[in-house]
Each structure stands twice: as C-alpha cells, then as structure tokens.
Amino acid sequence: MKNGSFFIPATAPHRGATEKKDVGMKLRFWQKAYLLTLALFLICINVGILSLTVYTHGKNVRAAEEAVKAQQYYVAMSFERDMEYLESNGGSVALLMEGFGAHYRDKGLSIAFLQGEETLYSTISFPYEMENDTLTHLDVEGKRHILISSSVCDGAYQIIIAKNVDSLDVEFRSLMVLYLLTALAVSLFLAVCLYFVLRKLSKPLDSLRETTVAIGAGDFSVTAKEMGNDEFTLLAKSFNAMLAKINSQMADLASDAEKKQMLVDNMAHELRTPLTSIYGYAEYLEKAPVTEEKRVTAAQYIMSQAGRLQKISELLLDSAYIRGNPPEMGEVALHTLLSQVAAQLAFFGEGRGVTLRAEGEQTVIHGNETLLSMLFFNLAENAVKACSQGGEVVLSCKDGRATVRDNGKGMTEEQIAHVTEPFYRTDKSRSRAEGGAGLGLALCKQIVDLHGAEMKISSKPGEGTEISLTFTTWQQPGDGLATNG
Amino acid sequence: MAKILIAEDEPAINDLIKWNLELVGHTCHQVFDGRAALEAAGTGAFDLLILDVMMPALSGFEIMPHLKGQPVIFVTAKAGVQDRLRGLQLGADDYITKPFEILELVERVKAVLRRTKGEMKEFSFDDIRVELTNRRVYKGGVEIPLKPKEFDLLETLIHNRNLALSREKLIELVWNFDYEGDSRTVDVHVQRLRRKLGIAHRLQTVYKTGYRLQV
Numbered sequence: 001m002k003n004g005s006f007f008i009p010a011t012a013p014h015r016g017a018t019e020k021k022d023v024g025m026k027l028r029f030w031q032k033a034y035l036l037t038l039a040l041f042l043i044c045i046n047v048g049i050l051s052l053t054v055y056t057h058g059k060n061v062r063a064a065e066e067a068v069k070a071q072q073y074y075v076a077m078s079f080e081r082d083m084e085y086l087e088s089n090g091g092s093v094a095l096l097m098e099g100f101g102a103h104y105r106d107k108g109l110s111i112a113f114l115q116g117e118e119t120l121y122s123t124i125s126f127p128y129e130m131e132n133d134t135l136t137h138l139d140v141e142g143k144r145h146i147l148i149s150s151s152v153c154d155g156a157y158q159i160i161i162a163k164n165v166d167s168l169d170v171e172f173r174s175l176m177v178l179y180l181l182t183a184l185a186v187s188l189f190l191a192v193c194l195y196f197v198l199r200k201l202s203k204p205l206d207s208l209r210e211t212t213v214a215i216g217a218g219d220f221s222v223t224a225k226e227m228g229n230d231e232f233t234l235l236a237k238s239f240n241a242m243l244a245k246i247n248s249q250m251a252d253l254a255s256d257a258e259k260k261q262m263l264v265d266n267m268a269h270e271l272r273t274p275l276t277s278i279y280g281y282a283e284y285l286e287k288a289p290v291t292e293e294k295r296v297t298a299a300q301y302i303m304s305q306a307g308r309l310q311k312i313s314e315l316l317l318d319s320a321y322i323r324g325n326p327p328e329m330g331e332v333a334l335h336t337l338l339s340q341v342a343a344q345l346a347f348f349g350e351g352r353g354v355t356l357r358a359e360g361e362q363t364v365i366h367g368n369e370t371l372l373s374m375l376f377f378n379l380a381e382n383a384v385k386a387c388s389q390g391g392e393v394v395l396s397c398k399d400g401r402a403t404v405r406d407n408g409k410g411m412t413e414e415q416i417a418h419v420t421e422p423f424y425r426t427d428k429s430r431s432r433a434e435g436g437a438g439l440g441l442a443l444c445k446q447i448v449d450l451h452g453a454e455m456k457i458s459s460k461p462g463e464g465t466e467i468s469l470t471f472t473t474w475q476q477p478g479d480g481l482a483t484n485g
Numbered sequence: 486m487a488k489i490l491i492a493e494d495e496p497a498i499n500d501l502i503k504w505n506l507e508l509v510g511h512t513c514h515q516v517f518d519g520r521a522a523l524e525a526a527g528t529g530a531f532d533l534l535i536l537d538v539m540m541p542a543l544s545g546f547e548i549m550p551h552l553k554g555q556p557v558i559f560v561t562a563k564a565g566v567q568d569r570l571r572g573l574q575l576g577a578d579d580y581i582t583k584p585f586e587i588l589e590l591v592e593r594v595k596a597v598l599r600r601t602k603g604e605m606k607e608f609s610f611d612d613i614r615v616e617l618t619n620r621r622v623y624k625g626g627v628e629i630p631l632k633p634k635e636f637d638l639l640e641t642l643i644h645n646r647n648l649a650l651s652r653e654k655l656i657e658l659v660w661n662f663d664y665e666g667d668s669r670t671v672d673v674h675v676q677r678l679r680r681k682l683g684i685a686h687r688l689q690t691v692y693k694t695g696y697r698l699q700v
Contacts, residue, residue: 276498301500
C-alpha cells in the first residue's frame with residue numbers, strides 16, 4: 001500500500017506532458033514560423049518603443065529640472081541682492097518675500113522662505129519636507145512637482161521653490177497611448193501580411209507533401225510542381241529526378257517481369273503442345289476402336305512429339321550447362337570451322353533448295369570449338385530456314401570477325417530486339433513448320449557472351465539477315481600460335 | 486450430327502481433335518492457319534468452329550470479331566485466366582486448355598451444340614431406334630421397355646459412342662458423383678441392356694478399361 005500511494009500520482013504528470021507534446025507536433029512548419037516571427041516582432045517593436053518613450057520622458061524631466069534650477073538660482077540671486085539693499089536702506093523682509101511670492105506665482109512658481117525650521121513665508125499649498133540644498137520630486141494629488149531648496153545669505157535663509165511639471169507626465173502618457181496604438185496597428189498589419197507571405201512561401205512544400213502522399217498511395221505518375229528558384233524548387237527538382245529514376249526502374253522491372261512471364265508462357269506452350277498430343281493419342285488408342293492405319297499414325301505422333309519434348313529438354317539443359325560450366329578454351333581456326341558447318345548443313349539446305357558457302361580468310365580465335373560449332377550450326381540452320389527456294393547462305397570470316405548472311409525473309413526491328421530471348425519465335429503464331437523450339441538464338445547469345453564476343457544482327461524484311469560476330473580474342477597474323485606453328 | 490471446322494496449326498493436335506469428334510459422329514473439316522479458317526467460316530457451312538488461339542496469319546482472337554455469332558470453342562495452351570476470359574468476352578461459347586481429355590472435348594462440344602442447335606432427338610443403329618426426347622426405345626419397330634437407369638446408361642453410351650467409358654466414369658455420368666454403390670451395378674445394367682436390345686456385339690467390353698458402344 002505504501003508503494004501504491006507513491007506510484008499513482010507519479011503517472012499523472014507524464015500523461016499531461018505527452019498531450020502537450022502532441023499539440024506541439026500538430027503545428028505545421030509555416031504555422032510555427034508565423035507564430036515565432038510574430039512573437040519576436042511584437043516583443044522587439046514594443047520593447048523598442050517603450051524604451052524610446054521612457055528615455056525621452058527622462059530627458060524631458062531632466063530638462064525641466066535644469067529649468068527649475070536655473071529659475072531657483074535666479075530667484076536666490078535676486079533675493080540676496082534685494083536683502084543687501086534692505087540691509088543698507090532698510091525695509092520689510094516680510095514685504096519683500098510677499099513680493100517675490102506674488103511675482104513668481106504669476107510665472108507658475110511657488111516659493112517658500114524658511115529661517116531655520118520656521119517657515120517665514122510660503123505660497124506652496126501642499127505639505128512637504130525637505131533637506132537643505134536638495135532637489136526632489138513630489139507627487140501632489142497625482143501631479144508631479146519639482147522642489148528645490150537652497151540656502152541664501154550665507155545660510156540665514158532657505159528658499160524652496162516648487163514647480164508643477166504635470167504637463168510632462170500628461171505628455172508622456174498620451175505619447176504612450178499613441179505609441180501603443182501604432183504598435184497595435186503595425187502588429188495587426190504584420191500579422192496579416194506575414195500570414196499570406198508564409199502561406200505562399202510554404203505552398204511549394206505543401207504541394208510537395210501532397211505529391212509524396214499520392215506516391216505513398218501508389219500513384220507514381222505524379223510529379224512535384226517546380227516553380228521559382230528557391231530551395232523548395234530545388235527540392236522538388238531533385239524529388240522529381242528521384243521519381244523519374246524510380247519510375248524507370250519500375251518500368252525495367254516490369255519489362256523484366258514481362259520477359260519472364262513470356263518465357264514461362266512460351267515454355268508452357270512448348271511443353272503443352274507435345275504433351276497434349278502424346279496424352280491425346282494414347283487415350284485415343286485406349287478408348288477408341290482403331291484401324292491399323294490410325295494405330296500407326298497415332299504411334300508416330302506420339303513418338304515425334306516425345307522427340308520434340310526431348311529436344312526442348314536438351315536445349316534447356318544445354319543452356320543450363322553453358323551457364324553452369326565455363327568451357328575449356330583453345331585455339332580455333334574459324335574458316336575451317338565454318339567450312340565444316342557449311343558441309344554439315346549442305347544436305348539440309350539441298351532439301352530446301354538453299355545453297356551454303358564458306359568464304360573469307362583463315363583467322364584464329366581463342367574459344368571452345370564444340371560450342372563455336374554449335375553456335376555457327378545454329379545460326380546457319382536458322383539462315384537456311386529463313387530462305388526460300390533458290391536462297392543462299394554465306395558463312396564468312398576475316399580478322400576475328402565472322403558473319404552469317406542469308407537472302408531470306410528477314411526480320412523487323414522489333415523481332416530483332418526479341419530474337420535472342422529464350423523461346424521467342426519471329427512468327428508470333430509459333431508455327432512449327434520450320435521446326436525448332438525457339439531456344440536456338442538464346443543459346444547462341446550465351447555462347448557469344450561466353451567468348452566475350454559481340455553479336456550484331458542487321459536485317460530488312462524481304463531482303464535477308466546478316467549476323468556478324470566480332471571476337472576480341474583473335475590473333476593477328478605474326479603473333480601467337482599462328483607463327484609458331 | 487454436326488459439321489465442325491477445326492483450325493489448329495499443329496497437325497498432331499488438329500488430327501487428334503478430328504479423330505475424336507468423328508468417333509462420336511461429327512463431320513470435320515481441317516484448316517491449319519487463321520486465314521484459311523476465316524475463309525472456311527465465311528461459307529457458313531459449319532455448326533461449330535474449334536479455333537486454336539495461336540495460329541499463323543491470324544490468331545483465333547483476331548478471327549473472332551468476323552464470325553457473326555457462329556458457335557466457337559477456343560483451344561488454348563495458356564492456362565491463364567486472362568486468356569480464357571478474353572476468349573469468352575469476345576463471344577466464344579467455351580474454351581479448352583491443352584492438354585485436354587477426349588471425354589472433356591466431346592462433352593464441351595456436345596454442350597455447345599445442345600445450346601446452339603438443340604438436343605439430338607433420336608439415334609438409330611442396326612434395327613434399334615432410340616427416341617432421346619421421350620425416352621423410348623424400339624427394336625424392329627417394337628417398343629422395348631427400359632428402366633430409367635438403363636435408359637440413362639444407353640443415352641450416355643450413345644453420346645460417347647465409339648469411346649470406351651470406364652465403370653467409374655459411367656457411375657459418375659449416369660448415377661452421379663456421390664453414388665456409393667460398387668461398379669458391379671454398371672455391369673448388371675450393361676448385361677440387361679445387351680439382353681433386352683440384343684446388342685452384345687455393339688456394347689463391347691474393352692480390356693482393362695470399361696465399356697464401349699461401337700456403331
């Protein structure tokens with residue numbers, strides 16, 4: 001119970017503190033700037049005006065004191081002179097004092113004459129208490145008076161004069177009121193102006209914030225407004241640059257995903273077609289009454305489609321193999337290799353009325369012979385397929401460059417761009433009349449990359465295609481093995 | 486039965502569809518690319534078009550708008566919902582994804598034809614005439630009384646004629662999926678049909694598979 005009573009009040013102030021903090025967080029930047037600027041301005045202007053007024057007033061009071069002192073001095077001098085005259089010529093001191101009082105009452109001064117503690121004559125209508133030879137301010141019914149006392153005639157008499165300087169204070173008060181009214185008006189004007197100025201200045205920040213909110217909600221098509229030349233604009237600019245980068249990367253990702261999706265789609269198509277045939281004909285054999293002719297046809301379809309599946313799997317494996325194992329590299333004589341490929345395909349070409357020819361100069365490159373022959377075989381085979389009756393495929397090489405050229409049907413720009421993607425076929429309908437599964441060129445690209453070579457495809461629909469390969473590893477005549485051997 | 490146009494660029498699959506549809510009595514015409522398909526469809530001679538989606542020259546989807554409401558079944562290798570939806574939105578009656586089973590193909594074709602062309606009213610073979618609409622069977626002009634399930638079985642066999650149906654499949658088609666009787670029920674009914682109609686040579690037992698009405 002002792003602990004309980006300790007803990008309960010301890011939590012209460014904490015909650016209060018966090019609430020206060022929350023309120024503070026809710027203020028926007030421009031609101032904070034507004035409030036702080038306004039507060040600072042109000043403090044400065046009021047302190048400035050107040051101190052100025054007080055200083056002026058003090059100066060006026062001092063000036064009034066000097067004036068009273070001067071008058072007092074003059075009164076004292078006159079009195080001493082008149083006393084001297086009375087001493088030599090005789091006369092009433094009381095009358096003299098009365099004359100002084102009357103004379104100076106008209107000029108707004110009150111005078112008292114004292115001898116020791118005793119007041120001889122006085123026109124001062126209020127009580128006072130003063131030391132000798134001092135100056136004092138006295139508040140009489142809210143009105144300021146300046147009183148000065150001094151001794152005259154070698155200390156025989158004291159003269160006190162008093163002057164009403166209430167006009168000073170009245171002036172001060174009215175000045176204060178005027179100043180405060182001015183300050184209030186200026187402050188109001190400032191408050192309004194500052195509000196609009198800060199609102200306008202913080203507008204870009206607000207619009208930037210709205211943009212980020214939109215992006216946060218998933219809309220990447222928005223851009224931040226860029227107006228003017230200030231930091232907000234710079235921020236908006238760099239923000240837009242960032243957004244553009246993000247957008248382009250997202251587009252890249254999307255196109256990447258699209259490519260992958262296409263690969264998967266094509267793969268599904270490649271696999272489903274033979275699968276459908278194999279399953280379908282087997283089912284047909286199982287369920288339908290079959291003639292001998294149909295039995296044989298069905299079996300042939302099953303076999304040929306199984307062959308197709310095998311070819312796809314081989315190509316995929318080849319492609320995976322090349323990716324997984326760096327092949328052994330050696331010297332490869334390109335022209336010899338091209339001649340071999342042309343010879344291997346001669347029969348295939350003959351069947352289609354296409355002639356194959358190897359030309360150019362012998363050039364030796366660094367590479368894997370098996371893969372390179374696979375590469376050129378693939379390229380030449382594609383070239384033959386692209387040709388119609390009477391077409392020609394030329395394999396040539398010179399100085400580390402090899403080209404495979406045909407005068408077949410050619411390709412469009414778009415087809416060229418996609419042609420090295422796995423399973424892509426220039427004919428969208430994917431007719432298999434020309435055979436192959438569409439992995440050929442993708443495989444070729446891998447082999448080319450492996451050799452650090454560059455593959456360039458140039459083609460015009462209806463005129464033919466030229467694929468040129470530039471090997472960076474070729475040996476100039478006169479160096480390397482070519483001379484030694 | 487119906488006249489059907491098959492447009493499919495793969496000869497293997499084109500033949501497969503043709504063979505199967507011919508089994509159940511349809512007449513088929515084969516084309517191997519989109520343009521030929523469009524030309525053939527233009528004659529208006531077909532009750533149903535079976536179109537491959539990916540064909541040379543014109544795709545199945547591209548042909549679709551020119552078909553003036555002829556019944557269409559798409560054949561697609563893509564299992565994606567988008568492709569199927571696109572086909573159906575274009576006005577196709579149905580679609581089949583590769584790989585498909587024979588019975589599925591026959592069933593889809595039958596369903597589409599029933600919607601567009603109406604039920605097959607009667608079917609005859611040898612001296613047997615089956616009136617499918619009013620469920621009567623005549624042999625040599627004489628009505629043979631059949632129990633309801635016996636008639637259902639006969640009807641199923643007629644719709645899938647020349648195709649072997651397993652006992653399980655027959656139970657599914659004739660007795661419903663959740664029938665809990667054993668497959669001997671099928672044997673019993675087949676025996677009765679053979680005896681009542683004298684069609685033992687037509688209603689064949691297929692080794693390790695099931696039964697087939699061969700006509």
